[in-house]
Amino acid sequence: xxxxxxxxxxxxxxxxxxxxxxxxxxxxxxxxxxxxxxxxxxxxxxxxxxxxxxxxxxxxxxxxxxxxxxxxxxxxxxxxxxxxxxxxxxxxxxxxxxxxxxxxxxxxxxxxxxxxxxxxxxxxxxxxxxxxxxxxxxxxxxxxxxxxxxxxxxxxxxxxxxxxxxxxxxxxxxxxxxxxxxxxxxxxxxxxxxxxxxxxxxxxxxxxxxxxxxxxxxxxxxxxxxxxxxxxxxxxxxxxxxxxx
Amino acid sequence: xxxxxxxxxxxxxxxxxxxxxxxxxxxxxxxxxxxxxxxxxxxxxxxxxxxxxxxxxxxxxxxxxxxxxxxxxxxxxxxxxxxxxxxxxxxxxxxxxxxxxxxxxxxxxxxxxxxxxxxxxxxxxxxxxxxxxxxxxxxxxxxxxxxxxxxxxxxxxxxxxxxxxxxxxxxxxxxxxxxxxxxxxxxxxxxxxxxxxxxxxxxxxxxxxxxxxxxxxxxxxxxxxxxxxxxxxxxxxxxxxxxxxxxxxxxxxxxxxxxxxxxxxxxxxxxxxxxxxxxxxxxxxxxxxxxxxxxxxxxxxxxxxxxxxx
Numbered sequence: 016x017x018x019x020x021x022x023x024x025x026x027x028x029x030x031x032x033x034x035x036x037x038x039x040x041x042x043x044x045x046x047x048x049x050x051x052x053x054x055x056x057x058x059x060x061x062x063x064x065x066x067x068x069x070x071x072x073x074x075x076x077x078x079x080x081x082x083x084x085x086x087x088x089x090x091x092x093x094x095x096x097x098x099x100x101x102x103x104x105x106x107x108x109x110x111x112x113x114x115x116x117x118x119x120x121x122x123x124x125x126x127x128x129x130x131x132x133x134x135x136x137x138x139x140x141x142x143x144x145x146x147x148x149x150x151x152x153x154x155x156x157x158x159x160x161x162x163x164x165x166x167x168x169x170x171x172x173x174x175x176x177x178x179x180x181x182x183x184x185x186x187x188x189x190x191x192x193x194x195x196x197x198x199x200x201x202x203x204x205x206x207x208x209x210x211x212x213x214x215x216x217x218x219x220x221x222x223x224x225x226x227x228x229x230x231x232x233x234x235x236x237x238x239x240x241x242x243x244x245x246x247x248x249x250x251x252x253x254x255x256x257x258x259x260x
Numbered sequence: 261x262x263x264x265x266x267x268x269x270x271x272x273x274x275x276x277x278x279x280x281x282x283x284x285x286x287x288x289x290x291x292x293x294x295x296x297x298x299x300x301x302x303x304x305x306x307x308x309x310x311x312x313x314x315x316x317x318x319x320x321x322x323x324x325x326x327x328x329x330x331x332x333x334x335x336x337x338x339x340x341x342x343x344x345x346x347x348x349x350x351x352x353x354x355x356x357x358x359x360x361x362x363x364x365x366x367x368x369x370x371x372x373x374x375x376x377x378x379x380x381x382x383x384x385x386x387x388x389x390x391x392x393x394x395x396x397x398x399x400x401x402x403x404x405x406x407x408x409x410x411x412x413x414x415x416x417x418x419x420x421x422x423x424x425x426x427x428x429x430x431x432x433x434x435x436x437x438x439x440x441x442x443x444x445x446x447x448x449x450x451x452x453x454x455x456x457x458x459x460x461x462x463x464x465x466x467x468x469x470x471x472x473x474x475x476x477x478x479x480x481x482x483x484x485x486x487x488x489x490x491x492x493x494x495x496x497x498x499x500x501x502x503x504x505x506x507x508x509x510x511x512x513x514x515x516x517x518x519x520x521x522x523x524x525x526x527x528x529x530x531x532x533x534x535x536x537x538x539x540x541x542x543x544x545x546x547x548x549x550x551x552x553x554x555x556x557x558x559x560x561x562x563x564x565x566x567x568x569x570x
Contacts, residue, residue: 100448109442112441130431
């Protein structure tokens with residue numbers, strides 16, 4: 016049933032909050048080197064899905080597996096160690112530490128664990144990759160908004176994840192920054208990273224994603240290439256209402 | 261290892277050696293001050309190892325300390341003294357581990373209340389047990405002198421500083437700093453936050469118990485109210501905060517002035533000590549939220565920026 020080269024598979028994943036079904040019977044696969052967009056209107060359950068994959072929440076039913084290894088009942092730290100790394104919708108940095116130490120957190124405790132100068136060098140290399148090498152010894156409060164997002168991305172990359180979960184990583188950027196952000200993610204895509212993007216920015220979805228899963232009210236309503244799903248009448252109805260479909 | 265690190269270690273060893281000369285030069289008054297300072301240095305520094313990075317305020321110091329005191333009190337007639345110290349350390353660590361497993365999932369204020377309650381619980385249990393045996397307290401009669409106690413505490417202080425220094429450079433220390441900043445990030449970066457906190461909480465538990473075991477002969481007669489006095493826990497917190505928990509040497513710069521301040525208060529106002537202790541607590545938290553360490557560092561930064569303009 017699982018696609019042969021799937022990195023991450025969800026099968027029948029359900030999460031309820033009291034009477035509200037936030038994620039209902041979600042199933043999809045993310046294959047290696049694929050950039051998968053998870054899209055849908057506000058409140059459709061995208062972030063909850065990401066929280067279920069990363070272990071911030073546990074599913075009530077269904078299974079999530081990473082190359083066949085079940086993740087669904089593991090705590091967040093074990094999931095991170097197995098190679099699932101995420102950014103947060105509201106950026107979370109470590110305020111008392113330098114930018115370099117922020118990134119080192121990923122390098123030291125993540126999927127591949129390093130220590131000492133190896134961790135420092137690796138963290139520095141990741142900072143260079145996101146274009147922040149010269150701010151390595153700044154503290155987070157001195158950074159601009161996009162730079163804080165870059166630090167978080169570098170921390171996630173430093174753990175050598177098998178799959179990256181980016182939760183609205185492009186949200187809140189101005190047009191110039193947005194261009195830079197899209198270029199950065201495109202560079203990751205060209206490295207062959209496997210990524211799930213939760214995103215509202217349609218330009219980014221069109222230019223970055225190989226495939227999309229569209230959610231509405233907790234349920235998957237469409238799946239396919241970005242062009243196909245974005246012209247699907249049901250998707251348009253979910254976003255804009257019946258009159259425009 | 262970098263050269264700075266060796267310099268820090270060498271400086272620490274020299275200071276410890278200088279401090280060890282006190283019994284030969286100071287009189288008995290200075291020696292007793294020295295014992296007090298050494299004791300609070302040990303307690304406050306080990307307390308700050310855990311509470312500094314995690315911001316969990318533990319008021320359980322006296323529980324561990326009292327258990328150490330009672331280990332010596334009960335064991336001194338049956339076992340050689342040198343065996344009692346490691347036994348006390350293990351008991352303290354085990355109790356801290358159990359408390360940690362039960363409570364470190366709790367956050368902030370719940371943890372504070374639990375640790376305060378724990379100290380009281382252990383005291384009440386011991387009082388209750390003693391009611392059966394008909395004793396009020398225990399005599400600890402040894403030929404251990406004040407100077408012996410002082411040297412033992414200095415040795416323990418050396419171990420605490422060395423341990424703290426090593427933890428600060430280890431993955432565990434790094435993990436604790438991340439947990440203190442943002443526990444969610446820590447978990448999602450792959451840190452087993454519960455395990456890291458429990459392991460580190462065992463350090464002050466073991467150290468306080470050993471300190472209690474060392475100090476028992478000084479008291480000669482121990483009873484629950486003396487061994488488990490809540491005042492001890494509060495004083496350790498105040499001293500550590502006065503010094504500052506951001507640096508390993510921080511609590512030390514709080515312990516020394518506070519010991520002298522406390523001497524002055526208890527000599528001049530023997531009936532109002534608790535009131536004045538509370539007042540000191542308020543003043544420190546309001547005026548020096550980051551302790552002397554924070555003050556020293558902001559002065560340093562200010563001097564540096566002045567240099568920049570000159």
